[in-house]
Amino acid sequence: MTEGPDQKEFREVFLAHREPVYRLLVRLTGNPHDAEDLAQDTFVTYWRKRRQYRGEGGLGSYLRRIAYRTWLNSRSRLAARRPPRSLACEPPDRAASAEARVDEADSLAFFRRKVAEALESLPPGARESFLLFRYEGLSVAEVAEVTGVPVRTVESRLRRAMRHVRERLSRYRDRISPR
Amino acid sequence: MKERTPIDEMRALAAGSLTSEEEGRLRARCEADPGLRGLLEEVLEVFALTEPGDVEIPPCRLEFEGVLGALAPHRARRAVLRRLLRVAVAVLVLVVGAFLLSRVIPDESGGGEAGRELVLKAIPLDAEEPSGTGPEIPGVLAGYRPVEGNAIRWIHSFGTALAAARVSSRPVLLFLYHPTCPACRWMEEHPFSDPRVREIAEHYVPARISVLTAPPEIRKLAREGWPWLGVLDPDGATVLAFPGTRNASGLLEHLRKAGELVHLRPRPWKEVAALVRRLAAARGAEEEGRYGTALAGYRALDRENAPGPIRAAARGGRRRVALRARDALLAAKDMAETPEGVPAAVEALDEAIASFRDTPFAGDLRSVRETLARTGRFPRLR
Secondary structure, eight states: OOOOHHHHHHHHHHHHHHHHHHHHHHHHHSOHHHHHHHHHHHHHHHHHTGGGOOOTTOHHHHHHHHHHHHHHHHHHHHHHHSOOHHHHHOOHHHHHOHHHHHHHHTSHHHHHHHHHHHHHTSOTTHHHHHIIIIISOOOHHHHHHHHTSOHHHHHHHHHHHHHHHHHHHGGGTTTTTTO | OOOOOHHHHHHHHHHTOSOHHHHHHHHHHHHHOHHHHHHHHHHHHHHHHOOGGGSOOOOOOOOHHHHHHHHHHHHHHHHHHHHHHHHHHHHHHHHHHHHHHHHHSOOTTSOOOTTSEEOOSSSOTTOOOOSSOOOOOOGGGGGOOSEETTEEOOBOOHHHHHHHHHHHTOOEEEEEEOTTOHHHHHHHHTGGGSHHHHHHHTTSEEEEEETTTSOHHHHGGGTTOSOEEEEEOTTSOEEEEOOSOOOHHHHHHHHHHHHHHOOOOOOOHHHHHHHHHHHHHHHHHHHTTOHHHHHHHHHHHHHTTOOHHHHHHHHHHHHHHHHHHHHHHHHHHHHTTSGGGHHHHHHHHHHHHHHTTTSTHHHHHHHHHHHHHHHSSOOEEO
């Protein structure tokens, strides 16, 4: 079957924005499989509503907004199908031995797990703002645009997130100094 | 350009992308504001503790074909919705059309509800009254013969003579006279009493008209004197004129000559009399209000190969009957203008139905009567 002009354009959009959309969704969901599902939903939504897009803010920003909304709308569904955290993230061999945990504390993997826990424990809103700001490199204004809240709200969420993350991770400051 | 907040600048400082000037300004602001100073410390520390590689992101395995596949059910759903929409629109159009039709077309029984239009099948609602009474066929023609006994039976009205000429398909033998004219009297007593002239007069419609009572266009024929004799065709045009006194031989000669000039197929007088009698009977029934009989008589004459004036008279009669039916309907409508008048209107319609029994107008009258009796309101007519 030949590809029409619309479909060709869609393919180009998909290839240009697949990675950033997927990466954002991995950050938000913490799960590559969920992120792929939501990325697919994001592009389907974009295609269905492509006539509503007026070019404001750039296509990347528009797609990020769709991805964020898609994630927001799917949170309860994703949470329902996700197994309990203790089973999903805690390999039995690691949980089995306190000695192993001590050894792991020196490792980068241990620290990353602590970072993930700190991020996971952030209050809703602050977590998303922090992820977008710190890991996706969005400015405060861009975060506000994607999440659909005022800039000042993003600022206060980021302040709260900075304080929270600092408190949770500062005790490991010495241990991660080599990084 | 979007506004750059202090936190944005702090991140830039943590990333080492601020110029020394920008950094100086930022630090100066933070020195002045203890809240900002605390935030700067937090940002710098958090940025030192975290890094993008904190979360390992495997490569994306999502392919464009997968997205297209996810779109397929959506497209199929859209197609189904479009089909459903088309069906819904078609049903809506049908329903609206049926509703509109039901507003303008009465049901078969003619019992459309009050306020609905009732389509009349026979009564001509918009027909105009004929300007004249139509061709009159004189009743005298019912038993007319040009010669009775030993005398010519003259017709004394030019109109009657012309009508008789048309009905019988014969020429008119016109004899214009003046009451005080001796020559005219001589003509009557001599040549027109001749048996040979009487015999040939059978083939004419003999008309003896006084110039004192003749219509102007006839009177002017005799402007040079009396008697004036001539032969006219059934349309009133002069075929041959032979004014002045003539003896029987001279008269016969002119009449034979005129006979050669006129090419008509005369209808037997007996047949003419029968047609005229039937027409008169239909007219009599019409005047008595027996419209069924009248209409049947008129119809029969109209359909038969009757002479033109008879058929025209019959058609005029049919038109009159139709108009009388309309009059009856409109009279009932006037009566039903007020609720009190409805019973009288129903009664009038009952009478009209009886009068117009065996005519197509009875059906219309009955439909209106039933609607009026059932709803108490006169239906709109079309």
